[in-house]
Amino acid sequence: MARSVLITGGAHRLGSMLCRCFAKAGWDVWCHYQRSSSAAELLRYELEQQGFSIRTIQADLADDAQRRQMMNHIMVQSGPLYCLVNNASSFEPDSARDFDIDAARQQLEVNLLAPMALSALMAQGIPCSDTSGGRSIIHVLDQKVFNLNPDYFSYTTSKLALERLVALQAQALSPQLRVCGVAPGLMFLSGPQTQQNFDKASRINLMRRPTSPAQVAASCLFLADNQCITGVTLTVDNGQHLVPLPRDVMFMVQDLLKDSQ
16 A cells, blocks of 8 residues: 655645655655645646546645644545645745734744644554654755744744754654654745846855755655654755855845846
8 A cells, every 4th residue: 555645735836846756656645735726636637647646635724623624534535644744834024023913823823833733633643553664744944944034034933943843743753753854945936036036046055056846855755765864854955054144035136136237
């Protein structure tokens, strides 16, 4: 029987790459989405036409009842998960001085509390006798957790807490579960970013090139498969976390482009 994996936010961007990567490696994929039904179904059709296993499931990760319903449905259909990839994320601009408390709570709910809740629900479904090391949780983070700047304040706060959760959960959920993190660099256009901005910003790293979503997905698959790794985070960012900047790289490049006009 194929191992099952739930990938949150699986319909677009890195999520869709994760779904493809795990499905093509022989995993039974559950692709979670909230509002992207059409994209999720197109991805399902694409992979099923190629002979791979994927199912879609809808839930609002900010709603605890929907989180529980989703995990119960997967348990009934597939049994206990072998891997949970917490990829879904809310990414909205704010600052420490001026931010909307309700918007901040929304980001914390999706980026931190949902991964914590889904992890707990996954752990509760695993028999205590299963100590093989084959089951895992992978949190998708951001290189920002190792390269701080004050932009996107609530988002960064949530990812900082999630990065610390990697080691804490690895201790708390062993030996039934391994817990790891992946911290990618800039992979896609974000928010108001233009293509010109992305082309420059994505090369501000040691390797002078954008981070490959396929390589980030492959890193998650590697962590899911390697039964000796737990409690660690891989930075998959071409060394972006080693290039400190006073502001988010998008805003730094935006200022440079303005100055050059």
